[in-house]
């Protein structure tokens with residue numbers, strides 16, 4: 001008789017388990033961190049990824065010289081070799097402005113990319129914010145991503161059937177005074193790095209210039225698969241991002257380093273953020289943007305990485321009240337349905353990056 005009392009409650013728990021994930025499911029569910037940077041061959045990042053059931057996509061970045069780009073490539077290739085199926089990567093190219101706009105310039109880059117993309121585990125080409133924010137042509141004009149000089153390289157990548165992964169522009173906060181920035185991670189970064197704080201540099205392209213150049217680039221390349229890093233630099237407002245996702249069906253975005261902006265928006269309108277994640281469930285890729293260059297305390301790194309991944313998991317899968325060290329106030333987790341979580345955490349990365357797993 002007493003089972004009659006518990007049966008409905010038990011049934012509810014079982015049903016909930018079919019629709020939603022719990023914290024305990026974290027390690028059981030296969031996941032992809034679609035935006036990290038491995039610059040070490042000690043295997044520590046890969047170890048914690050295996051323990052927490054993550055596949056990693058390591059993106060190379062053109063933020064130094066050509067030697068730095070080659071070194072990153074070597075780390076990525078070595079990691080793929082040692083951890084096949086666990087690690088994939090996106091090579092990049094060193095954007096040397098000498099010879100920019102000539103056929104020689106693009107032929108050299110294409111030849112290099114052709115080799116790099118033939119390496120096992122290569123799944124995309126990464127382009128970076130130096131396009132639009134640093135590089136200038138001979139006349140001193142900023143080279144934006146929609147510059148026709150890039151067309152041969154873009155056409156080559158498309159022709160090979162690879163996507164382009166682009167970190168273009170910066171968070172909108174970068175163009176605001178420190179006191180108006182929404183998250184502390186931005187205000188502390190730009191306080192320390194005034195050279196990158198665009199509010200102080202009105203002579204540089206504006207936030208809108210960056211977004212417009214990216215949008216024109218996508219208009220000019222409707223057949224290009226494009227993954228916009230960091231919520232496509234539209235992190236501050238899900239409506240603005242939704243507009244681009246509606247307009248560009250071959251565009252997806254990774255959430256790396258910008259989940260705090262979704263949380264910030266959830267402070268005042270959780271439903272809106274949740275509805276956005278459900279509506280665009282096929283276009284969002286989970287990622288963290290954590291970089292690893294070796295550590296003299298690998299256990300501490302692993303612990304931090306695990307906590308970062310688990311905190312994000314709680315935000316997306318539960319309705320727990322949470323806080324962030326990046327802004328004041330409490331917000332509730334989004335408690336997305338399992339099928340949405342499976343896409344954001346796994347299926348979308350597999351599909352958009354054509355991961356062979």
Ligand SMILES: [Zn+2]
Pocket residue numbers: 035036037059289
């Ligand atoms: Zn990154």
